[in-house]
Amino acid sequence: MERYREVIPEWEAFWEAILRPLPTVIRTNTLRIDPSDLRRRLERKGFDLRPLLWDETCFEIRGEIPAGNTLEHWLGYYYIQEATQLLPVKALGPKPGERVLDLCAAPGGKTTQIAQYMEDSGLLVANDDSAKRIQALLANVYRLGVRCVVVTECPGQEFPGEAEFDRVLVDAPCSAEGVARRFPHLRKGAPPGVIQRLATLQKKLLVRALELVRPGGIVVYSTCTLAPEENEGVVQSVLERGLAELLPWEPPVPHARGLVQFGEAEYGPEMQKTVRIYPHHFDSEGGFIAVLRRPQ
Ligand SMILES: C[S@@+](CC[C@H](N)C(=O)[O-])C[C@H]1O[C@@H](n2cnc3c(N)ncnc32)[C@H](O)[C@@H]1O
Incomplete structure (x- = not known):
């Protein structure tokens, strides 16, 4: 994590928080x-x-x-x-009666939260590509008694269909550096090869999400990692291709803004519309959230 020393505000407080129980x-x-x-x-x-x-x-x-x-x-x-994990669905803002896709849904924390915001009406498709994790997703949907959910098993980047959804959540598979409070082995940071492999997949997932949302619809991209390559870098890849515009989002908690640059990478001032959460902000895990709109 040492490579983040220059970009994480209050570095000492950040480390103290990482070492405290969650x-x-x-x-x-x-x-x-x-x-x-x-x-x-x-x-x-x-x-x-x-x-x-x-x-x-x-x-x-x-x-x-x-x-x-x-x-x-x-x-x-x-x-x-976990508290930070409550935020992406707040940013997504699902409403009763809408059609919503949760592209990487297992084990279902955000799926069941979305269903709650939809007042269990409309259509919520909860997808994941892991049969094993889908067992947990199904169990949670059943346990919480949600009825508006359909569960599918498909690689998100190949999810079939056309632009039918009002909102899509991409809570992406990531290197999970933000959950280092719970998993000490993550405190040294993720290996560069893992970060690169995940960033390639995340870009494909986000592109597909933007194809599946209706023009003018909302896509939220979230991770629980601190790696800029998996956060700002992924968002930048779709902005550069004109696939989305970034919307500002004001979370109800203390936070930092997305990075404008990191090392050699220039992400630009636009990225300040995205949100970074660090563990010392409100005694939570770390994460990243970007709210995107598909152009009309
Ligand atoms: C961060 S977890 C999702 C957590 C979930 N949103 C929640 O709140 O409970 C990422 C998920 O992405 C799934 N995943 C990994 N690769 C995928 C892919 N290519 N397509 C769809 N899901 C994928 C993993 O199985 C994992 O369940």
């Missing part, structure tokens, strides 16, 4: 239960819940037993979802 956050499944009822039920069981200041349906939770070991979890009343 808080557990849950998102209420509002299709099933009201957040205040969920809070009451879990507090009666001895958990301590603190609502997130920027999303009253979500709580930081502490307890003697893991948050996944409750009846309420098995009843689908909540989903354990």
